[in-house]
Amino acid sequence: MTLVDETPSEPTDARGRVAELHDLRERAVRGPSDRATEAQHAKGKLTARERIALLLDEGSFHEVEQLRRHRATGFGLEAKKPHTDGVVTGWGTVEGRTVFVYAHDFRIFGGALGEAHATKIHKIMDMAISAGAPLVSLNDGAGARIQEGVSALAGYGGIFQRNTRASGVIPQISVMLGPCAGGAAYSPALTDFVFMVRETSQMFITGPDVVKAVTGEEITQNGLGGADVHAETSGVAHFAYDDEETCIAEVRYLLSMLPQNNRENPPHVAATDPVDRRSDVLLDLVPADGNRPYDMHKVIEELVDDGDFLEIHERWARNIVCALARIDGQVVGIVANQPQTLAGVLDIEASEKAARFVQMCDAFNIPIVTLLDVPGFLPGVDQEHGGIIRHGAKLLYAYCNATVPRISLILRKAYGGAYIVMDSQSIGADLTYAWPTNEIAVMGAEGAANVIFRRQIADAEDPEAMRVRMVKEYKSELMHPYYAAERGLVDDVIDPAETRAVLAASLAMLRTKHADLPSRKHGNPPQ
Numbered sequence: 001m002t003l004v005d006e007t008p009s010e011p012t013d014a015r016g017r018v019a020e021l022h023d024l025r026e027r028a029v030r031g032p033s034d035r036a037t038e039a040q041h042a043k044g045k046l047t048a049r050e051r052i053a054l055l056l057d058e059g060s061f062h063e064v065e066q067l068r069r070h071r072a073t074g075f076g077l078e079a080k081k082p083h084t085d086g087v088v089t090g091w092g093t094v095e096g097r098t099v100f101v102y103a104h105d106f107r108i109f110g111g112a113l114g115e116a117h118a119t120k121i122h123k124i125m126d127m128a129i130s131a132g133a134p135l136v137s138l139n140d141g142a143g144a145r146i147q148e149g150v151s152a153l154a155g156y157g158g159i160f161q162r163n164t165r166a167s168g169v170i171p172q173i174s175v176m177l178g179p180c181a182g183g184a185a186y187s188p189a190l191t192d193f194v195f196m197v198r199e200t201s202q203m204f205i206t207g208p209d210v211v212k213a214v215t216g217e218e219i220t221q222n223g224l225g226g227a228d229v230h231a232e233t234s235g236v237a238h239f240a241y242d243d244e245e246t247c248i249a250e251v252r253y254l255l256s257m258l259p260q261n262n263r264e265n266p267p268h269v270a271a272t273d274p275v276d277r278r279s280d281v282l283l284d285l286v287p288a289d290g291n292r293p294y295d296m297h298k299v300i301e302e303l304v305d306d307g308d309f310l311e312i313h314e315r316w317a318r319n320i321v322c323a324l325a326r327i328d329g330q331v332v333g334i335v336a337n338q339p340q341t342l343a344g345v346l347d348i349e350a351s352e353k354a355a356r357f358v359q360m361c362d363a364f365n366i367p368i369v370t371l372l373d374v375p376g377f378l379p380g381v382d383q384e385h386g387g388i389i390r391h392g393a394k395l396l397y398a399y400c401n402a403t404v405p406r407i408s409l410i411l412r413k414a415y416g417g418a419y420i421v422m423d424s425q426s427i428g429a430d431l432t433y434a435w436p437t438n439e440i441a442v443m444g445a446e447g448a449a450n451v452i453f454r455r456q457i458a459d460a461e462d463p464e465a466m467r468v469r470m471v472k473e474y475k476s477e478l479m480h481p482y483y484a485a486e487r488g489l490v491d492d493v494i495d496p497a498e499t500r501a502v503l504a505a506s507l508a509m510l511r512t513k514h515a516d517l518p519s520r521k522h523g524n525p526p527q
Contacts, residue, residue: 029066030291031107032107033107040107045177048106051103051175051177055138055251056094061090062091086109086113087120089103090133094255098260100125102135104139106142110141111142111143112141112142112143113155114145121159122162128170129165133260137173139188141178153183156184167192172189172190173192174203176196176197176201176317177189177197180202180206181204181206188236196247197241197247200244207224209223227241231314231315232316248314257286272304278497279294279303286437294339296371296373296502297311299336300371301502304325304326304332307484310365312357316337317353320335322334323336332366332367333366334369344374346395346418346421346422362402365404366509368407368423370429371407371409371411372484373412374414391526392421394526396420400428401517401525403513403515407429407430407506408422410439412435412443425489431510434490444474457470
């Protein structure tokens with residue numbers, strides 16, 4: 001005799017199956033429980049899907065592998081197999097352009113990465129590379145899923161390999177919205193831009209407990225790897241914001257300045273700011289006296305469309321400014337010395353910051369405008385022992401290797417090796433302009449006179465008067481505004497008020513620039 005199972009039978013018709021599908025999807029979207037969602041909100045954090053909704057255009061998200069579940073057993077995992085496996089993956093649009101995204105769901109396994117979780121990320125990364133569209137990761141995870149052992153670690157390896165393969169091919173943006181510890185921190189470090197949110201996001205290789213056990217130092221998670229630490233001290237984070245909404249809105253703004261991939265140009269928009277707008281304020285904004293500081297941000301505001309620009313690494317290495325902006329609707333990358341901080345000198349951190357920015361611009365077809373007011377490299381034992389030679393060479397290498405349109409403008413002083421490194425004509429700048437206040441020289445007049453006329457000054461009846469006279473003579477002979485122009489080292493000396501129009505016309509001419517590098521597997525840049 002055959003016993004008949006009295007439990008409710010599975011749907012047997014199409015309508016029943018569709019109803020079952022909708023129920024599964026609804027549960028997957030809802031997440032593990034209302035309690036888990038409330039706990040996430042109590043920490044001041046949004047859920048993975050709420051974050052995706054903020055990032056993408058309304059109604060544009062297409063999810064991939066929503067019903068994926070892990071296959072792991074042991075340690076109770078076989079009894080807990082939620083759909084999505086703790087990561088939401090898919091694609092949508094930002095201002096109508098395709099963007100791929102994955103978001104850790106901290107409510108499921110703390111967002112920890114297991115085999116199925118990693119496979120989903122691998123797939124969406126492969127899709128982004130194949131489609132030639134930006135990839136945004138919304139990170140909020142507890143690292144590798146310990147219960148799955150080495151399989152989880154291998155999953156990270158697959159992510160790192162794809163980060164590297166996508167580097168310079170599609171824009172990669174990491175948004176840190178929770179903890180990111182151990183090996184997991186290396187994926188954001190491999191991407192083009194890192195965003196962080198204060199108080200709720202942290203990044204470190206070893207946490208506070210390990211640090212205390214090994215070194216005896218006591219420190220909080222935010223003190224060790226919080227947003228402000230990485231935005232100001234380590235340089236790991238390019239941007240830091242107070243809340244997730246502002247952070248994600250800025251991610252959208254950044255995407256609007258970037259191309260889809262390395263085969264396209266950044267999006268061009270119709271400019272409402274007159275291209276021939278004069279900026280007479282520049283005549284007073286930048287003092288002729290090279291020893292007086294001023295804010296380079298105000299110069300940039302005068303030159304770009306509507307005074308609007310997005311500064312990269314705003315709070316790290318402040319003696320140099322790196323920013324994305326538009327001139328006559330065309331996206332440009334701006335590298336500028338900042339006389340307001342350390343007199344605008346180049347040091348280790350400024351060189352690294354600018355070199356990475358120049359490389360990013362070159363990778364994604366963004367023309368580079370360099371604004372020079374640099375007294376040289378920062379002297380000192382710490383700088384020399386810290387490797388200023390190889391770090392400064394990174395910036396030199398980045399400029400020499402860049403094939404995008406490159407325009408340099410010398411506002412005031414440009415001394416020594418720093419002048420050469422900051423995209424001088426001799427290392428390949430397409431066009432070089434100078435203001436009438438420019439001073440291009442091996443070093444400042446005072447230092448040069450002390451070296452060249454040391455004997456005359458020492459032997460004079462009035463050494464100080466002789467020194468003043470020799471300084472004046474050196475300036476008149478070698479440092480007058482037209483010395484470099486007379487020798488073809490700058491293409492023109494221009495009226496500062498006309499700088500915007502000159503830059504716009506130059507960029508328009510260079511838009512079709514094409515330059516080939518020698519055939520090679522890759523260069524070997526200084527490290």
